[in-house]
Amino acid sequence: MNIMTFQTNEELNQIAASIVASLVQTKPNAVLGLATGSTPIGLYQELIRLNQKGYVSFKNVKSYNLDEYVGLPADHSETYRTFMNTQLFDHIDIDKNNTYVPNGNAPDLDAECQYYDEMLAAASLDMQLLGIGHNGHIAFNEPDDQLHSGTHVVQLKEETRQANARFFSSIDEVPSQAITMGVGSILKAKMIMLIVRGAEKADIVKRALQGPITTEVPASLLQTHPNVVVLLDKEAAKHLDA
Ligand code: F6R
Numbered sequence: 001m002n003i004m005t006f007q008t009n010e011e012l013n014q015i016a017a018s019i020v021a022s023l024v025q026t027k028p029n030a031v032l033g034l035a036t037g038s039t040p041i042g043l044y045q046e047l048i049r050l051n052q053k054g055y056v057s058f059k060n061v062k063s064y065n066l067d068e069y070v071g072l073p074a075d076h077s078e079t080y081r082t083f084m085n086t087q088l089f090d091h092i093d094i095d096k097n098n099t100y101v102p103n104g105n106a107p108d109l110d111a112e113c114q115y116y117d118e119m120l121a122a123a124s125l126d127m128q129l130l131g132i133g134h135n136g137h138i139a140f141n142e143p144d145d146q147l148h149s150g151t152h153v154v155q156l157k158e159e160t161r162q163a164n165a166r167f168f169s170s171i172d173e174v175p176s177q178a179i180t181m182g183v184g185s186i187l188k189a190k191m192i193m194l195i196v197r198g199a200e201k202a203d204i205v206k207r208a209l210q211g212p213i214t215t216e217v218p219a220s221l222l223q224t225h226p227n228v229v230v231l232l233d234k235e236a237a238k239h240l241d242a
Pocket of ligand 1: 140
């Protein structure tokens with residue numbers, strides 16, 4: 001694992017964006033696995049800037065998002081589709097027909113999961129971007145005694161609903177289920193970029209990156225991948241051994 005620690009968020013975002021931009025410059029039809037949540041917002045702003053200045057084009061890029069809530073109305077401001085459009089896709093030259101987010105309102109959720117897996121298998125992710133939950137989840141693969149390899153419907157843990165309640169007017173509005181890519185699909189990506197910010201994630205960063213590999217900390221499975229780059233702010237890195 002290549003672990004980099006940054007003094008400022010600005011530097012972290014610039015390096016993260018330059019890694020994504022270099023990939024897309026080298027391979028204009030790259031397939032990107034994307035994430036939502038607060039973690040990637042600064043990276044997305046930097047990618048928008050690089051795109052608008054003409055340094056990188058996403059015209060031929062395809063993207064697949066990690067997850068989506070089940071049952072939120074499609075026009076709800078907190079669907080991950082809305083998030084991706086407003087935080088990134090609306091501001092860059094990507095063809096939105098080439099951007100995929102699981103459909104959390106599909107009439108048959110199991111069929112939707114299977115369809116998503118078939119697309120992922122055919123596409124092959126060049127890079128998967130990840131954040132991490134306080135409990136060590138990646139995408140919505142929650143800690144458990146076993147993990148799913150493929151896309152599946154997951155019951156969100158109460159701590160995850162609590163953590164995400166900040167985006168909703170009350171905890172009751174936070175969906176209790178989501179569709180998520182499985183860890184198998186994530187680990188198949190040629191490269192993985194994990195970004196973590198903030199002191200409240202320092203303990204889980206230590207457990208994920210330097211603790212035992214266990215399904216109780218899904219992010220610890222990243223230790224088995226040959227090409228992971230981790231970008232941390234200094235707060236998130238504070239418990240790591242040098
Ligand atoms: C988002 C996702 C989640 C988040 C994680 C951290 O698509 O799959 O795993 O990356 O919950 O969320 P933030 O960035 O809001 O702290």
